Amino acid sequence: MKIAEKDEFYNYLSAAYNLPQEAFSEALRKKILEVAGQLDKELNLYILAGHLSRFVNAEITALTCRTPKELVQLARYLQELQNHYRYASIIPGKIE
Numbered sequence: 001m002k003i004a005e006k007d008e009f010y011n012y013l014s015a016a017y018n019l020p021q022e023a024f025s026e027a028l029r030k031k032i033l034e035v036a037g038q039l040d041k042e043l044n045l046y047i048l049a050g051h052l053s054r055f056v057n058a059e060i061t062a063l064t065c066r067t068p069k070e071l072v073q074l075a076r077y078l079q080e081l082q083n084h085y086r087y088a089s090i091i092p093g094k095i096e
Helices: 006-017 026-036 045-066 069-090
Strands: none
Touching: 006 026, 006 045, 006 069, 026 045, 045 069
């Protein structure tokens, strides 16, 4: 299970954001920048991850085999966070 940590979350975001401009859409680039700005303000990183994963998964579907590895790694990380959140939400008091 993956526990959400701001530093690790930011590392995945920055790795994807630092890809060349043509690697993925400008809309996703703006969304990643927006989420990176919200990391310090957001109390529940799992909800933030769920929101971003919709955009990342749509982009991966559009890019198919041309998807950069950093974007796939971000998607896998977001999925792990969502799985942990779902599992932990079953047990009261498990999520901080």
